[in-house]
Amino acid sequence: MSTDQLIIADRSFTSRLLMGTGKFANNQLMAEAIRASETEVVTVALRRVDLDAPQDDMLAAIDTERILLLPNTAGARDAEEAVRLARYARMAGCPSWVKLEVTPDPRYLLPDPLETYKAAQILIKEGFTVLPYINADPVLCKHLEEIGCATVMPLGSPIGSNKGIKTRENLRIIIEQSHVPVVVDAGLGAPSHAAEAMEMGADAVLVNTAIAIASDPAAMARAFAKAVQAGREGYLAGLGPQSSLASASSPLKGLMWE
Numbered sequence: 001m002s003t004d005q006l007i008i009a010d011r012s013f014t015s016r017l018l019m020g021t022g023k024f025a026n027n028q029l030m031a032e033a034i035r036a037s038e039t040e041v042v043t044v045a046l047r048r049v050d051l052d053a054p055q056d057d058m059l060a061a062i063d064t065e066r067i068l069l070l071p072n073t074a075g076a077r078d079a080e081e082a083v084r085l086a087r088y089a090r091m092a093g094c095p096s097w098v099k100l101e102v103t104p105d106p107r108y109l110l111p112d113p114l115e116t117y118k119a120a121q122i123l124i125k126e127g128f129t130v131l132p133y134i135n136a137d138p139v140l141c142k143h144l145e146e147i148g149c150a151t152v153m154p155l156g157s158p159i160g161s162n163k164g165i166k167t168r169e170n171l172r173i174i175i176e177q178s179h180v181p182v183v184v185d186a187g188l189g190a191p192s193h194a195a196e197a198m199e200m201g202a203d204a205v206l207v208n209t210a211i212a213i214a215s216d217p218a219a220m221a222r223a224f225a226k227a228v229q230a231g232r233e234g235y236l237a238g239l240g241p242q243s244s245l246a247s248a249s250s251p252l253k254g255l256m257w258e
């Protein structure tokens with residue numbers, strides 16, 4: 001087993017690629033992509049599945065022996081709706097982990113910081129392990145960490161936009177300050193975006209759209225997995241500093257004709 005484990009709450013994971021399950025053309029493509037990604041955490045929108053129906057095709061496609069099924073509260077417009085969805089998942093037998101998403105505005109799907117904080121407080125008191133999706137706001141991240149969130153999940157850019165990391169400076173501060181894993185979530189549209197997040201020192205990334213809408217989702221999932229691994233290894237190896245001036249790679253003194 002790799003010694004470089006991602007630890008979230010009381011669980012450890014080898015893969016640092018979390019995957020969403022929306023937007024796949026069918027469950028078979030989704031299952032193939034999940035396998036190819038080697039992910040160990042898959043998020044599922046509570047609104048999309050019937051937790052009371054064990055034969056629900058979508059859940060059947062996920063090997064829950066190996067993979068943590070992380071219910072998310074996608075579609076919740078305020079704290080009350082998010083809390084209701086999380087309680088429903090637990091009552092239906094899901095683990096007490098929840099990816100908390102509160103997005104009142106359907107146009108940009110940006111997370112509501114106040115309602116997310118409020119819901120996180122309630123759910124943590126009720127014993128949930130809470131992984132909140134949030135704006136890349138370093139102050140909010142600190143507050144969520146202080147009340148006991150298991151991770152922070154700041155966005156790279158809006159959900160489904162594929163624009164990559166547009167929040168780089170704030171992410172840098174969040175990564176520097178955080179004592180819980182930082183999972184860059186949303187907007188990562190290409191494997192290089194995921195590598196960039198990992199090279200910055202993010203602990204993990206979450207990707208859905210870019211994999212689901214690729215012409216070959218399984219191949220794209222594999223590409224993301226490699227990029228996440230490469231970015232992580234680059235980060236651990238210690239990237240050199242950037243400079244606005246050039247510095248020669250070969251010696252400029254002692255040349256043969258000198």
Ligand SMILES: CC(=O)[C@@H](O)[C@H](O)COP(=O)(O)O
Pocket residue numbers: 020074101133158159160161162185186187188206207208209210
């Ligand atoms: C908050 C949310 O819904 C994201 O987890 C989303 O599923 C992933 O974002 P992308 O679809 O942009 O990869």
